[in-house]
Amino acid sequence: MKLYGAKGWIAIGIASLIAFVVFPVLTIAVPPESPFHISQYWVTLIGKIMCYAIVAIAMDLVWGYTGILSLGHGLFFALGGYAMGMYLMRQIGRQGQYQSDLPDFMVFLDWKEFPWQWWNTDQFWWAMLLVVFVPGLLALVFGFFAFRSRVKGVYFSIITQALTFAAMLLFFRNATGFGGNNGFTDFKSILGLPITTPETRMLLFTLTALVLIATLLLGRWIVTSKFGRVLTAIRDAETRVAFCGYNTVHYKLAIYTLSAVICGIAGALYVPQVGIINPSEMSPANSIEIAIWVAVGGRGTLTGAIIGAGVVNYGKSFFTQAFPEYWLYALGLIFILVTLFLPQGIMGLLKKKS
Amino acid sequence: MRNLLFVLLLAAAPAFAIDKAALAKLAEGDNDEKIQAIAALLAEGDPEAAAVLAKFAEGEVVVDGKPVEVVVNNRVRVAVADALAALGLLAPERATRLAAAKALAGGADALMLPLVKKALDKESDPEIKSLLELVASSMQMKGGDKATRIAAIERLGTSNSPNSRTLLAEAVADADEDIRIAAQKSLREVQGKLAWGERAGLLFAGVSLGSILLLAALGLAITYGLMGVINMAHGELIMIGAYTTYVIQDFFKMTFPKAFDWYLLAAIPASFVVAGLVGMMLERVVIRWLYGRPLETLLATWGISLMLIQSVRTIFGAANVQVENPAFMSGGIQAFAGVVLPWSRIWIIAFAALVLFLMYFLLTKTRLGLFVRGVTQNREMAACVGVHTGRVDMWAFGLGSGIAGLAGCALSQIGNVGPDLGQGYIVDSFMVVVFGGVGQLAGTVYAALTLGFANKFLESVSGAVIAKIVVLVFIIFFIQRRPQGLFAVKGRTVEA
Numbered sequence: 001m002k003l004y005g006a007k008g009w010i011a012i013g014i015a016s017l018i019a020f021v022v023f024p025v026l027t028i029a030v031p032p033e034s035p036f037h038i039s040q041y042w043v044t045l046i047g048k049i050m051c052y053a054i055v056a057i058a059m060d061l062v063w064g065y066t067g068i069l070s071l072g073h074g075l076f077f078a079l080g081g082y083a084m085g086m087y088l089m090r091q092i093g094r095q096g097q098y099q100s101d102l103p104d105f106m107v108f109l110d111w112k113e114f115p116w117q118w119w120n121t122d123q124f125w126w127a128m129l130l131v132v133f134v135p136g137l138l139a140l141v142f143g144f145f146a147f148r149s150r151v152k153g154v155y156f157s158i159i160t161q162a163l164t165f166a167a168m169l170l171f172f173r174n175a176t177g178f179g180g181n182n183g184f185t186d187f188k189s190i191l192g193l194p195i196t197t198p199e200t201r202m203l204l205f206t207l208t209a210l211v212l213i214a215t216l217l218l219g220r221w222i223v224t225s226k227f228g229r230v231l232t233a234i235r236d237a238e239t240r241v242a243f244c245g246y247n248t249v250h251y252k253l254a255i256y257t258l259s260a261v262i263c264g265i266a267g268a269l270y271v272p273q274v275g276i277i278n279p280s281e282m283s284p285a286n287s288i289e290i291a292i293w294v295a296v297g298g299r300g301t302l303t304g305a306i307i308g309a310g311v312v313n314y315g316k317s318f319f320t321q322a323f324p325e326y327w328l329y330a331l332g333l334i335f336i337l338v339t340l341f342l343p344q345g346i347m348g349l350l351k352k353k354s
Numbered sequence: 355m356r357n358l359l360f361v362l363l364l365a366a367a368p369a370f371a372i373d374k375a376a377l378a379k380l381a382e383g384d385n386d387e388k389i390q391a392i393a394a395l396l397a398e399g400d401p402e403a404a405a406v407l408a409k410f411a412e413g414e415v416v417v418d419g420k421p422v423e424v425v426v427n428n429r430v431r432v433a434v435a436d437a438l439a440a441l442g443l444l445a446p447e448r449a450t451r452l453a454a455a456k457a458l459a460g461g462a463d464a465l466m467l468p469l470v471k472k473a474l475d476k477e478s479d480p481e482i483k484s485l486l487e488l489v490a491s492s493m494q495m496k497g498g499d500k501a502t503r504i505a506a507i508e509r510l511g512t513s514n515s516p517n518s519r520t521l522l523a524e525a526v527a528d529a530d531e532d533i534r535i536a537a538q539k540s541l542r543e544v545q546g547k548l549a550w551g552e553r554a555g556l557l558f559a560g561v562s563l564g565s566i567l568l569l570a571a572l573g574l575a576i577t578y579g580l581m582g583v584i585n586m587a588h589g590e591l592i593m594i595g596a597y598t599t600y601v602i603q604d605f606f607k608m609t610f611p612k613a614f615d616w617y618l619l620a621a622i623p624a625s626f627v628v629a630g631l632v633g634m635m636l637e638r639v640v641i642r643w644l645y646g647r648p649l650e651t652l653l654a655t656w657g658i659s660l661m662l663i664q665s666v667r668t669i670f671g672a673a674n675v676q677v678e679n680p681a682f683m684s685g686g687i688q689a690f691a692g693v694v695l696p697w698s699r700i701w702i703i704a705f706a707a708l709v710l711f712l713m714y715f716l717l718t719k720t721r722l723g724l725f726v727r728g729v730t731q732n733r734e735m736a737a738c739v740g741v742h743t744g745r746v747d748m749w750a751f752g753l754g755s756g757i758a759g760l761a762g763c764a765l766s767q768i769g770n771v772g773p774d775l776g777q778g779y780i781v782d783s784f785m786v787v788v789f790g791g792v793g794q795l796a797g798t799v800y801a802a803l804t805l806g807f808a809n810k811f812l813e814s815v816s817g818a819v820i821a822k823i824v825v826l827v828f829i830i831f832f833i834q835r836r837p838q839g840l841f842a843v844k845g846r847t848v849e850a
Contacts (some may be wrong), residue, residue, distance in 0.1 A: 328664035335657020
């Protein structure tokens with residue numbers, strides 16, 4: 001099975017070289033005085049953007065290739081993040097402010113023991129299972145009911161938005177047991193390694209890059225396979241595909257669930273790098289932003305999704321530092337201009353040129 | 355310094371008429387003794403006691419003409435505050451006495467019983483008197499001999515205040531058998547009386563929330579329901595209406611302070627026109643290029659909403675702004691015991707009904723309404739018979755946006771006005787329209803009221819946040835069972 005041409009593989013090779021060799025050497029081995037040194041700021045920023053790029057690929061699989069615009073992908077991302085966050089909170093142990101086995105927020109709420117959701121979360125393997133299965137099961141159940149009753153198009157977008165909104169309200173409650181408004185923060189270590197040292201950060205960075213490349217290849221494998229062809233056909237004429245004898249519900253459900261799991265993994269990589277997770281990650285605005293990353297890069301091209309996530313998020317971090325007043329104007333304009341003038345996104349623009 | 359001392363002595367001079375033993379206790383006793391002393395001072399009902407207690411709260415007692423420093427902890431401070439409130443019972447003004455009686459009815463220490471009895475003897479106003487009787491009964495119920503307690507419990511049974519229910523609920527668990535029985539009987543009586551008021555209050559809250567949801571969703575029923583445009587900036591049009599109201603209010607405050615109460619009369623048309631114009635502009639510049647591509651419309655209008663939020667932040671600042679109610683909107687009417695219906699809510703219900711009626715009239719009885727319905731049913735055919743469909747789209751979108759502006763004007767009267775105002779309503783308004791069935795005005799009305807009731811009813815059972823989550827999840831499942839909503843337009847096409 002040929003995924004990419006020679007040029008494509010060379011590009012992936014160069015990207016891996018940069019992520020796995022150049023970056024680690026320049027941040028850790030090169031001393032800070034040297035002009036070639038890369039600071040922690042860039043490691044965190046690019047690590048964060050790579051997590052977003054993984055989400056963008058997941059979104060592109062369901063929206064760009066299958067035509068399902070989900071406005072709830074932020075929820076899956078946050079669920080993966082929360083699962084990881086629970087493990088990280090357990091890793092703090094007695095180093096918290098109150099020197100208790102329980103996380104600080106539980107001591108503050110005067111709880112005496114862990115609620116049931118926290119069962120076994122001090123085990124890394126269990127947390128990893130949660131990262132995969134909680135978003136996956138939610139997507140499977142929700143998607144099953146939605147696709148079976150042929151909820152599609154805008155209706156699907158609106159109810160996924162309502163779903164993430166409801167989840168946000170739920171996680172804002174202190175009684176839900178996930179730290180309410182403040183969520184989880186102040187992490188100390190992961191798998192026994194202190195979380196703030198450059199070495200651990202670099203490890204997380206390279207791990208994220210690895211997952212990103214793996215997701216890209218997996219996505220590419222899916223969309224070039226027969227399964228992927230059926231997905232594209234569903235996007236273009238679902239009724240016709242159904243009349244050809246394909247059960248479209250199964251196809252949509254499979255890609256939707258896979259996409260949710262990928263988002264969950266991205267969330268789990270995001271939390272230790274950024275150091276915080278709270279319910280605002282589930283706000284409907286965040287989920288819509290994911291869609292615009294894909295739209296900017298170009299729907300229906302996986303590379304486009306990565307480029308889109310990179311461009312928009314780099315723009316965001318640049319604007320919010322240089323001109324915090326104008327970021328929302330810029331983001332709003334991107335939404336409008338891309339939908340009006342660039343339906344194929346940046347990739348479409350590049351294709352037209354060549 | 356000497357002057358200050360002189361003033362202090364003057365102020366303290368009448369206090370010599372007061373029980374010296376109590377003063378000594380206030381100065382030197384422990385906390386329990388201090389509280390007893392406060393009660394003793396109260397029992398005398400001497401107006402001078404107020405001055406002594408006020409000074410005591412600041413940490414000073416004058417014994418034999420000499421000021422003594424005292425430590426007042428939190429518990430004692432609360433007792434003093436209660437005592438000072440209770441002394442208001444003996445004031446000559448009716449309003450002060452009523453306020454004091456109400457404060458005591460909220461819960462007061464049994465030590466104040468002598469004062470309450472004294473006030474009861476003097477009181478002539480029937481309203482205050484009945485309140486005080488209630489207070490006295492609830493105090494007697496807690497302490498004293500068995501016969502007094504049972505009598506007090508029976509008297510409480512004739513009242514209809516939520517406080518007596520709480521008190522009786524405590525007495526039901528009493529150690530004494532007779533008291534338990536009496537309390538159970540009284541509790542049943544009180545609950546019977548309160549139940550109707552509470553049901554009516556719940557009903558009103560449901561209608562009130564329903565009317566707000568209706569106002570927020572009516573505009574969307576036109577732009578989404580009839581025209582099929584997913585307008586994510588709908589919430590921001592509501593916000594623009596609210597800010598227009600704020601500007602008009604400020605304008606009235608500065609130029610016509612005397613006519614301030616009438617500013618709403620100017621704000622209603624202004625918010626309609628401003629939001630409508632913004633909506634028409636959006637339709638011409640952005641939305642008309644995207645008809646037939648709903649997902650793209652969704653993203654583009656979301657972009658618009660971000661820009662509108664940021665422009666409001668730039669112009670008015672990120673903090674909430676103050677919109678004052680005119681006089682006729684503040685306050686409320688007491689319909690049942692413990693149930694106050696605020697005037698602002700009542701006006702908004704009436705306003706929502708009026709807007710609904712006008713919209714119905716516009717859509718069914720006017721030429722524009724005819725064109726709008728024609729274009730939504732069959733665009734090509736309408737164009738063939740000479741309807742300028744582009745212009746009709748613009749007007750219809752303007753109308754929907756204007757109604758959103760009206761919603762904003764109404765919401766400014768009951769909630770905070772800030773740049774994020776619209777974000778809170780966008781999910782709700784879409785839920786109402788989708789739940790009611792797209793393209794159906796009647797469906798929107800039923801959906802708004804149903805959701806309003808459901809929300810308020812669940813809130814009384816499980817708390818606000820859970821209620822909201824349950825309603826959202828219910829709608830999500832409902833749409834999956836019936837994607838066409840409560841009221842479906844019948845048709846035979848496979849693709850909706």
